[in-house]
Amino acid sequence: MAAVIPLASSAAGAPVGAAPPPPAAADPAAATAAERARAWMWARRRRAAGSGLLWALSILGLLAFWFVCTRYRLEFYMRFTNVPTPADVLQKLVEVNHSTKFITNVWISVRRILTGFGIAILLAVPLGVLIGRYRTVRDLLMPAAEILRPIPAIAWVPMSIMLWPTNEVSIVFITFLGSFFPILLNTVHGVTTLDPVLVRAARCLGASEAQLFRAVILPGVMPQIFTGLAVGIGVAWVSLIAAEMISGQFGVGYFTWEAYSLVNYAEIALGMITIGMLGLVCSGVIRVVGNLVMPWRAHSAGGNR
Amino acid sequence: MNTHNGGRGRIEVRDVGVMFESRGAAVIAVDGVSLTVEPGEFVSLIGPSGCGKSTLLNIVAGFVQPTSGETLLDGKLISRPGSDRGVVFQQYSLFPWLTVRKNVEFGLKMQGVPGSKRETSARTLLGLAGLLSFENHYPDQLSGGMKQRVGIVRALATSPQVLLMDEPFGALDAQTRVVMQEILTNIWQKFRLSVLFVTHDIDESIFLSDKIFVMTARPGRIKAEIQVDLPRPRKPEMTTTPEFVELTQRLRALIREESLSAMGGELKDGGLGGFGMEVGPSGVGAVM
Structure with missing residues (x-):
């Protein structure tokens, strides 16, 4: 009986990446196979290096375009006459760091994002799971959510100022609103599309309703939650910058708008680039955390073409 | 018989x-x-x-x-x-976020069996199914036949x-x-x-x-x-x-x-x- 089982593992088909230990090195066929494997790895690395080269080219291209347009003050319908050059902005970056004003503005924006986005996660994920799992909760909350959802967070600015005691809280509220709905809706969608056979499997393995949430539903919707976070952080930044420009004191959005009022062209560009960088870092952090939290996704089918 | x-x-x-x-x-x-x-x-x-x-x-x-x-x-x-009652489904029903061994341990974990004991029984069962060397793989890395073998021993884990x-x-x-x-x-x-x-x-x-x-x-x-x-x-x-x-x-x-x-x-x-x-x-x- 036992003899059948080892046979099975080869008959059932060996999966990729599960190569058995190599046999004696003297075997010429094995040697060529090893060579082929090495050549294949090199080809892969070359492709990865080529990819990195293209990325560098992409960023350098953008910088070059900016440089050429501003250095030669191009005018063709669009006017680059007043746009600062990359060197101007770099110089401004050094200059603003003589005092703590700029970095404080950056920090205040980051703090607002972390607070608003954090509260959005804490509310939207559990709510989304409950709405997705229980019909009663869905019928009770979704109609209201569907009415509030189409209102852009920026349209909430005047109302928000009336609602909350301080400007600071109202800006955080706007940031929260911007990320809340993408996270909520993606979570709901994740729960409703979770393969029911997984829930059944857990049930007949003895999982209680509470265990089901922790051990099956939460990990099962994790990919959609992270999709929601990726979309949500983008909307949160859009909302935050708009709110800072309209009602703000402090923050990168306020810094940029103030620069415009003071006709400080280099600071406008510096503010914009800072916003872009902060957004990039936030998305990057979410992607890295996502990969850490969902190690199984690295092995899923698909990937880069 | x-x-x-x-x-x-x-x-x-x-x-x-x-x-x-x-x-x-x-x-x-x-x-x-x-x-x-x-x-x-x-x-x-x-x-x-x-x-x-x-x-x-x-x-x-x-x-x-x-x-x-x-x-x-x-x-x-x-x-x-x-x-x-252990159930083996027609569709693959392994939890994709758990490794093969953690999948087999799932039922025992729900019963509150301590980790080291879970690991021992899961490894025994996986050995029986000829899948011990795949204990740390994720389901997506397995062939269909392997997935169903894991599904069977997972259903058996809670005796x-x-x-x-x-x-x-x-x-x-x-x-x-x-x-x-x-x-x-x-x-x-x-x-x-x-x-x-x-x-x-x-x-x-x-x-x-x-x-x-x-x-x-x-x-x-x-x-x-x-x-x-x-x-x-x-x-x-x-x-x-x-x-x-x-x-x-x-x-x-x-x-x-x-x-x-x-x-x-x-x-x-x-x-x-x-x-x-x-x-x-x-x-x-x-x-x-």
Whole structure:
């Protein structure tokens, strides 16, 4: 009986990446196979290096375009006459760091994002799971959510100022609103599309309703939650910058708008680039955390073409 | 051959009926089905698609409540799923976010068994299925046959008295299937479980079972109960013996009638020659 089982593992088909230990090195066929494997790895690395080269080219291209347009003050319908050059902005970056004003503005924006986005996660994920799992909760909350959802967070600015005691809280509220709905809706969608056979499997393995949430539903919707976070952080930044420009004191959005009022062209560009960088870092952090939290996704089918 | 595991794991289905609503009309899916799986017995349910065999299995699993009748496990009424009944599904049902070993440990974890103990029993089971070297792989890294082997040992981890299997090898290729059937008989003999196995594959049901229940097309009733007295352990060579072939023919004839009726219309044996089926005005709907 036992003899059948080892046979099975080869008959059932060996999966990729599960190569058995190599046999004696003297075997010429094995040697060529090893060579082929090495050549294949090199080809892969070359492709990865080529990819990195293209990325560098992409960023350098953008910088070059900016440089050429501003250095030669191009005018063709669009006017680059007043746009600062990359060197101007770099110089401004050094200059603003003589005092703590700029970095404080950056920090205040980051703090607002972390607070608003954090509260959005804490509310939207559990709510989304409950709405997705229980019909009663869905019928009770979704109609209201569907009415509030189409209102852009920026349209909430005047109302928000009336609602909350301080400007600071109202800006955080706007940031929260911007990320809340993408996270909520993606979570709901994740729960409703979770393969029911997984829930059944857990049930007949003895999982209680509470265990089901922790051990099956939460990990099962994790990919959609992270999709929601990726979309949500983008909307949160859009909302935050708009709110800072309209009602703000402090923050990168306020810094940029103030620069415009003071006709400080280099600071406008510096503010914009800072916003872009902060957004990039936030998305990057979410992607890295996502990969850490969902190690199984690295092995899923698909990937880069 | 009835092996006994201390008399535990007796499934009784008593006069079970299932109805559901379709387009405002009541449809009888299963009608008055009674069957018994003795402790340690391997029983197959076979029938044309849509005959309610999976529904019956889902009732025993506790996922579906029958409209009438009752099902019992060792004299206790079945009302919901529980770890005393291991279930292996037709679709792959491993948790993709857990490694192979953590999947096998899942049931024990739900019972609060401490980690080191879970690990030991999971590794023992994986060794039995020839998958110990894959314990830290994720399900997406496994082939279909490997996934189903993990699915089987995961269902066994909580030491259930019965194993319920819903066309578990339906998605596998023919060669893998045959090997999986051998593995299953080995596991079954080792664990002395009662097994209720749903399939539409005649050879598979004969190769595995002590007893086969043939179901009619909808509404699903028990059409015949067939005892398989082939010696154990079963070997692939047996499939060509006269006894095996005779059983195959008997079952094929029984199921053919039902398949024709399940396909709808007035399909009759002999009338298929010149595609000469007569589909009446009430056609498919009348039979469905």
